[in-house]
Amino acid sequence: MISEHPSFSARFLSESQPLHITSFLERFSADFSFYGSGKAALSDGLAGLVDPGENVLVPAYLPDAVVEPLFDLGLEARYYRIQENLAPDLADVERRLDDETVAVMSVNYFGFPQPGLAEFMSLVDEYECYHIADNAHSPLSVDNGTLLGTRGDLGVTSLWKLLPIPDGAILYCNDDAVAERLDPSSFAGVREQFGTDDCLFVLKSIIASLLETNETIRRSVDDFVASRGPSISVPSPSARYEAGKTPMSKLSAYVVEHTDPQMIRDARRENYFAWQRIVEPRSDVEVLYESLPEGICPQVFPLRTSIPQRVLEDLERCGVDGAHTWPRLSSTVFENPEYDRATTLSREILVLPVHQHIDPSAIEDVGDRLPW
Ligand SMILES: Cc1ncc(COP(=O)(O)O)c(C=O)c1O
Numbered sequence: 001m002i003s004e005h006p007s008f009s010a011r012f013l014s015e016s017q018p019l020h021i022t023s024f025l026e027r028f029s030a031d032f033s034f035y036g037s038g039k040a041a042l043s044d045g046l047a048g049l050v051d052p053g054e055n056v057l058v059p060a061y062l063p064d065a066v067v068e069p070l071f072d073l074g075l076e077a078r079y080y081r082i083q084e085n086l087a088p089d090l091a092d093v094e095r096r097l098d099d100e101t102v103a104v105m106s107v108n109y110f111g112f113p114q115p116g117l118a119e120f121m122s123l124v125d126e127y128e129c130y131h132i133a134d135n136a137h138s139p140l141s142v143d144n145g146t147l148l149g150t151r152g153d154l155g156v157t158s159l160w161k162l163l164p165i166p167d168g169a170i171l172y173c174n175d176d177a178v179a180e181r182l183d184p185s186s187f188a189g190v191r192e193q194f195g196t197d198d199c200l201f202v203l204k205s206i207i208a209s210l211l212e213t214n215e216t217i218r219r220s221v222d223d224f225v226a227s228r229g230p231s232i233s234v235p236s237p238s239a240r241y242e243a244g245k246t247p248m249s250k251l252s253a254y255v256v257e258h259t260d261p262q263m264i265r266d267a268r269r270e271n272y273f274a275w276q277r278i279v280e281p282r283s284d285v286e287v288l289y290e291s292l293p294e295g296i297c298p299q300v301f302p303l304r305t306s307i308p309q310r311v312l313e314d315l316e317r318c319g320v321d322g323a324h325t326w327p328r329l330s331s332t333v334f335e336n337p338e339y340d341r342a343t344t345l346s347r348e349i350l351v352l353p354v355h356q357h358i359d360p361s362a363i364e365d366v367g368d369r370l371p372w
Helices: 021-028 038-047 064-072 090-096 117-126 176-180 196-213 215-227 237-243 250-257 261-279 308-317 337-348 360-369
Strands: 032-035 055-059 076-080 101-107 130-134 154-158 169-173 285-287 300-305 349-353
Touching: 021 250, 032 038, 038 064, 038 130, 038 154, 038 169, 038 237, 055 064, 064 076, 064 237, 076 090, 090 117, 101 117, 117 130, 196 250, 261 285, 261 300, 261 360, 300 308, 300 337, 308 349, 337 349
Parallel strands: 055 076, 055 101, 101 130, 130 154
Antiparallel strands: 032 169, 154 169, 285 300, 300 349
16 A cells, blocks of 8 residues: 555664754755744744735645635735746736735745746845745755755745654745744744654554555455545644644654655655656656656655546555645635636646655556556
């Protein structure tokens, strides 16, 4: 079974890591702080820079909860259109900018640098707005010697999307003036004690590993869950934001201090290439990023298809549990004709797991069994 996320296991941690994630980050950034979630980090990063009533421009192709910190700060979230290759539609950005625009967000999707960034940055500069680099997907990606997330005035990265940890994110302040205005809230930093959430996370990881390796138990659990009727609904965007208003857990900090970023990047890249070999020759699916430049650590393997449901069903039948469409768009954007491309992309882009605990041979086995 290929799961969506890596499971926590002490065997992947090492006491004497020559290079761990914190020391890796220190090489590239002089000013970063840990948080429980990227959304909490974004809230803190912006709080000292904005006044209620101002607006922030964000791409339409974005998960619904990302704008919650903006609402919390009394800001308007103004969505701009994106292009087929996920680059910002600069004409649309410019059309939506006004005197109340305080910041504009770019996104490094799926571990890759934002296409069209240079032009985007000069536009943001011209209008004297802050540039927020949403780097939730790309904590370990280095593009031409620069760590992704450090190109904006402020940047936000989610560590929990790459590591087997209960929570964890980073706020980068890449500009001295921004750093001076940062007044860290109670969500900044690392919790002092291990908590119940840490224990629950470890327990869930043990159960998940058991289910992954034991087909009989997994089927019984699946049958049991199916017999309980429709699954529990996803909490609202604001509930998810509120849940992330916390410092990073002690367990997350421990994993960050005992994980080799190079090992993670190498493993994810190998798995990316394994999916690419399977997908590239097929006519019904299109590889979103054909090139995986050196230094890039993919969060997932994104592909585009006009038959997403069929592809997902085939993948599930072949043992891929963690593939899905991305993202769940805001209700302002979804099916709004103004943002038709974002809606189409959210239906047609599928993300496949490449995490560091998948053996590339498991992906190759899937490739041998897929009908397309
Ligand atoms: C593009 C993007 N930005 C920001 C976030 C928010 O990150 P976090 O869940 O750590 O708050 C997410 C999370 O899904 C995301 O996908």
